[in-house]
Amino acid sequence: xxxxxxxxxxxxxxxxxxxxxxxxxxxxxxxxxxxxxxxxxxxxxxxxxxxxxxxxxxxxxxxxxxxxxxxxxxxxxxxxxxxxxxxxxxxxxxxxxxxxxxxxxxxxxxxxxxxxxxxxxxxxxxxxxxxxxxxxxxxxxxxxxxxxxxxxxxxxxxxxxxxxxxxxxxxxxxxxxxxxxxxxxxxxxxxxxxxxxxxxxxxxxxxxxxxxxxxxxxxxxxxxxxxxxxxxxxxxxxxxxxxxxxxxxxxxxxxxxxxxxxxxxxxxxxxxxxxxxxxxxxxxxxxxxxxxx
Amino acid sequence: xxxxxxxxxxxxxxxxxxxxxxxxxxxxxxxxxxxxxxxxxxxxxxxxxxxxxxxxxxxxxxxxxxxxxxxxxxxxxxxxxxxxxxxxxxxxxxxxxxxxxxxxxxxxxxxxxxxxxxxxxxxxxxxxxxxxxxxxxxxxxxxxxxxxxxxxxxxxxxxxxxxxxxxxxxxxxxxxxxxxxxxxxxxxxxxxxxxxxxxxxxxxxxxxxxxxxxxxxxxxxxxxxxxxxxxxxxxxxxxxxxxxxxxxxxxxxxxxxxxxxxxxxxxxxxxxxxxxxxxxxxxxxxxxxxxxxxxxxxxxxxxxxxxxxxxxxxxxxxxxxxxxxxxxxxxxxxxxxxxxxxxxxxxxxxxxxxxxxxxxxxxxxxxxxxxxxxxxxxxxxxxxxxxxxxxxxxxxxxxxxxxxxxxxxxxxxxxxxxxxxxxxxxxxxx
Numbered sequence: 133x134x135x136x137x138x139x140x141x142x143x144x145x146x147x148x149x150x151x152x153x154x155x156x157x158x159x160x161x162x163x164x165x166x167x168x169x170x171x172x173x174x175x176x177x178x179x180x181x182x183x184x185x186x187x188x189x190x191x192x193x194x195x196x197x198x199x200x201x202x203x204x205x206x207x208x209x210x211x212x213x214x215x216x217x218x219x220x221x222x223x224x225x226x227x228x229x230x231x232x233x234x235x236x237x238x239x240x241x242x243x244x245x246x247x248x249x250x251x252x253x254x255x256x257x258x259x260x261x262x263x264x265x266x267x268x269x270x271x272x273x274x275x276x277x278x279x280x281x282x283x284x285x286x287x288x289x290x291x292x293x294x295x296x297x298x299x300x301x302x303x304x305x306x307x308x309x310x311x312x313x314x315x316x317x318x319x320x321x322x323x324x325x326x327x328x329x330x331x332x333x334x335x336x337x338x339x340x341x342x343x344x345x346x347x348x349x350x351x352x353x354x355x356x357x358x359x360x361x362x363x364x365x366x367x368x369x370x371x372x373x374x375x376x377x378x379x380x381x382x383x384x385x386x387x388x389x390x391x392x393x394x395x396x397x398x399x400x401x402x403x404x405x406x407x408x409x410x411x412x413x414x415x416x417x418x419x420x421x422x423x424x425x
Numbered sequence: 426x427x428x429x430x431x432x433x434x435x436x437x438x439x440x441x442x443x444x445x446x447x448x449x450x451x452x453x454x455x456x457x458x459x460x461x462x463x464x465x466x467x468x469x470x471x472x473x474x475x476x477x478x479x480x481x482x483x484x485x486x487x488x489x490x491x492x493x494x495x496x497x498x499x500x501x502x503x504x505x506x507x508x509x510x511x512x513x514x515x516x517x518x519x520x521x522x523x524x525x526x527x528x529x530x531x532x533x534x535x536x537x538x539x540x541x542x543x544x545x546x547x548x549x550x551x552x553x554x555x556x557x558x559x560x561x562x563x564x565x566x567x568x569x570x571x572x573x574x575x576x577x578x579x580x581x582x583x584x585x586x587x588x589x590x591x592x593x594x595x596x597x598x599x600x601x602x603x604x605x606x607x608x609x610x611x612x613x614x615x616x617x618x619x620x621x622x623x624x625x626x627x628x629x630x631x632x633x634x635x636x637x638x639x640x641x642x643x644x645x646x647x648x649x650x651x652x653x654x655x656x657x658x659x660x661x662x663x664x665x666x667x668x669x670x671x672x673x674x675x676x677x678x679x680x681x682x683x684x685x686x687x688x689x690x691x692x693x694x695x696x697x698x699x700x701x702x703x704x705x706x707x708x709x710x711x712x713x714x715x716x717x718x719x720x721x722x723x724x725x726x727x728x729x730x731x732x733x734x735x736x737x738x739x740x741x742x743x744x745x746x747x748x749x750x751x752x753x754x755x756x757x758x759x760x761x762x763x764x765x766x767x768x769x770x771x772x773x774x775x776x777x778x779x780x781x782x783x784x785x786x787x788x789x790x791x792x793x794x795x796x797x798x799x800x801x802x803x804x805x806x807x808x809x810x811x812x813x814x815x816x817x818x819x820x821x822x823x824x825x826x827x828x829x830x831x832x833x834x835x836x837x838x839x840x841x842x843x844x845x846x847x848x849x850x851x852x853x854x855x
Contacts, residue, residue, distance in 0.1 A: 197824075257683070257685060257686060258686065258689075261683065261686040261689070261690070262678060262690075263617075263690060263693075263695040264686070264689060264690055264693050264695055265686075272616070275614050275616070276616075280678055280679070280680045280681070280682075282627075282681075282683060283626075283627070283678070283680035283681035283682060283683065283831070284680045284681075284831065285680075285831045285833065366685070368627065369627060369628060371627050371681060371823070371824075371827050372626070372627065372680065372681040372827035372828075372830065372831050373824050373827040373828040373831060373833060374824060375831075385816075385820070388497065388501045389497060389816040389820070390814070390816040390817045390820075391504075391525065391529075391816065392817075
């Protein structure tokens, strides 16, 4: 191998090193350490951890709360992902058109994204509060009142889904807006000359062209549906009776309220593997339908 | 490129400032203390003020008092700091964290630190009920600081409107139900405009439940923290009563009631009575637009409430000098005068009888009698639920309570399975 190539290689690796160090230290090493920890028992100063093999995983399979949060998380994903992505797309097409006060509307749609999740949750807590909350006061004008939105296991998860959609749609809208603006206006002119209707144009031109964005947004939405739990701390703390608890929130509880790092590591491994499978699946499945330019 | 340079310049000057300031503030002993705030109000300012007073009186000790979020956050931060090797020397943490901290070998007992007879006498100067959560294995591990009990806040105007005597709030469970029913106000179409009572069941359901069980003459755990009594008949009875308040008697909304918004509900007149921490007293006093009263919780077989709130702990990873300085700080902050001041500005209980003998607190209680209710109730108070594996054991009870209140399970069923699981967790500590 000529020495210049070696030098080039070394040069390249040196450039990568700083990023690699951080990636390994904060992403890869913790992931592997977590996997390792999941095979050990809970450790305290008095009772050091010992190797227990798959025992933590066995415990997990019989843990009712675990299955409940998994079910909740699936419903949460089904509830938030399609709705927020569709809404984002509609909002983006709406504010991409020529309309008066366009800047204002765009800003209004984007506002929820800027607000910190904790602040949002505090606002919505008072929306949902029975009797004095915004929703109840509005409903009381029509003679309904006293709905205990967050205190009822049947409604609590839906309430959280609605809030999440409100929070997320604006964020995804920005990506769609950028994608829409990169579509050449000539396409629309040509389509109009050919006599294509607006719906036909959307279905056959716009939608396929923004497919890469959709893939990106979908992956983000899936990750978010497992990742976003900040609001639970304020709104419900996972209650009542775990009816609104999500997998990551449960992991937090196990790790920092029960101080059972081993079991928390086990749950984390499950979360990581699930997310990895979903992401890979999305890429493989959607890759054929996505046209990159 | 220009902005990068400017950024570097700013960073460099900030760094040099940092170095300068840390050199300038070199003190003989430096203490780091975490403390939580669990109720509303600008408590951080009060703590900062107290700490500043201490530093003025003890120029050789520097105290970094760090606000660490709620009780859970404070414990996590303190334990994380401990593991990272840059520990705090003392902290205010949840009184019920004691077993967790002992199991992590994180704290030292005050009995092992005290040196003088004066110190030993000081250990005995607090209300016994407030010491219960801080004592195990025959030693004192926690010194009461921001301590509370549950009291009943009630709207005197609502009492008058319902034709009840505003000076005799319900003293028994039966009265709670009968008076509560009179206090419920409905509009023309039958919607409830004002509830009789609200007992919060999110956030800290086990705490409220501790009051109901104590009133039924039943404690939830033993003093060694390795046994729970979740499925005792009187425990089940107490939970049944809680559920009946909403389901059967119609005094309270059904399902769970949010801890965080309850105070607002009360202040807006949506409930005539609420059970809440005494830590809310000052802020309710400030914001109530109606005449309100504070009463002890009612009795079934006896009166009862758990205590709650935060204790001082001293960490094991500390030098003898730091321990001595920590003791000094704790003794300073729990001195009768400061305790009185703290109690007035927060509503937390004065932790020792002699605080109520100070002029400050005496005159405050005189002009605002509700401030004494929590103190008088201490006679009936018991420890807050706290065991080994306390997070899990507590969550089992929380879930059982919420499952019952939302109608998912019967009290027997919910508490029975909670007890089974608690037994499994606590077996190895017996």
